[in-house]
Amino acid sequence: MTRPTANNPYAVTRAAGKASLRRMLLDTASSLLERHGPDALTMRRVAAEAGCSTSVLYTMFGAKAGIAEALWREGFDRLSAALDGATGADPLERLAAMGRAYRANALANKSYYAVMFQRPIPGFEPSPEAYAASLKPLRALADAVADCISAGIFRPEDPSHIAGVLWAATHGAVSLELAGYEGAVDTEHRFNDLTAAAAAWFMSPDRQPPAVR
Amino acid sequence: MTRPTANNPYAVTRAAGKASLRRMLLDTASSLLERHGPDALTMRRVAAEAGCSTSVLYTMFGAKAGIAEALWREGFDRLSAALDGATGADPLERLAAMGRAYRANALANKSYYAVMFQRPIPGFEPSPEAYAASLKPLRALADAVADCISAGIFRPEDPSHIAGVLWAATHGAVSLELAGYEGAVDTEHRFNDLTAAAAAWFMSPDRQPPAVR
DNA sequence: CTGATTGGATAACGACGTTACACCACGAAA
């Protein structure tokens, strides 16, 4: 069926070498994930959509967990890019922009966020290297925190600890929002309050919280 | 095989009526969940462990999602009981005790927490009634917050909003801890800082935060 | 005792992840 010089993505990409073949298969999986959710991400459907058989997926990724891990890393890459794109007039505003960027990225990539923080693909556990790579956004956050300390906005304390607390605050609000646990709750208000509270906690004593409402 | 008057949990419980039969099947599923994780929770294994065929599960729960929802509700019941058991000398200490109880309950029931906040069982989406029931722990939290407002510890503001922020803080720290995103991080320190920060955010102006470290 | 009804065991169906195996296209050697 797929044999006679078809116009499959697979047939087209095959000639361009292994790397682009892998990229194209991941794009197929990614599209499936975003359009139909994690449950639709099956080996058979990815293969059918790409126009090849499942064998290709197994020679390329070893098992379904290999595809899942690649998507997992892509999710963190997107998050990283979103955080890197956040700017602000001063270090604190940049930190606030990173928080908004985190939330916006999560809401715009719900399926990726699920792969990253829920575990919707049975049998997938990120490898230690993938875990290590996933800490890149956290380091970006820690750098922004360090800038706040240098500017005298935050008390001098371990930046990675502060970043961890800010991450937990951001993730907690976003995670509940995505899970849909909202008894008619203003999720944005909750997000703003929690992230502001976490930041205020680390501010220098002579600084007022940015908005004591 | 299971026929000749066996000592199956099923054969034993059958005589005691539908309700206890349902309870026993859920206990079997719960044990499977806690011992081997969400992936091991299959209809066939539950039936085999209970000593009956899968038909019983379908007449009793409709589908696998029915079992998942029952376990989901049980998870929130355990959380609710844990929060109700938290006490303190004053309203603020009681609130802190509830936070610690939340974390302890999550760490002691990791598989339940996964069912509640991750979505490890494909095709399971909590029903609206289940969602409504899951808000009970949040109401307990809101009551404790209202006590803090009455005592002048917190500024007068919507208790359910404050409770939502505290919940997001607690959940964010616990969620990251359970997911294993720890670059050599002191998770307890992170938890304490974030929950304290969230509480301090709502305190009356004349109140100092409980521990400005 | 007979008939109807209820409810569970059995076995099947389709879909899943995975793999054994046959096959075919390619480059090297002759």
Place this chain on the structure above:
DNA sequence: TTTCGTGGTGTAACGTCGTTATCCAATCAG
């Protein structure tokens, strides 16, 4: 050109999953 590996791919299978149709046995009404 022919021959011969050899690596990658399609096909088809295996075992497991959720789910369901079918059949049978036990129970109860008359």
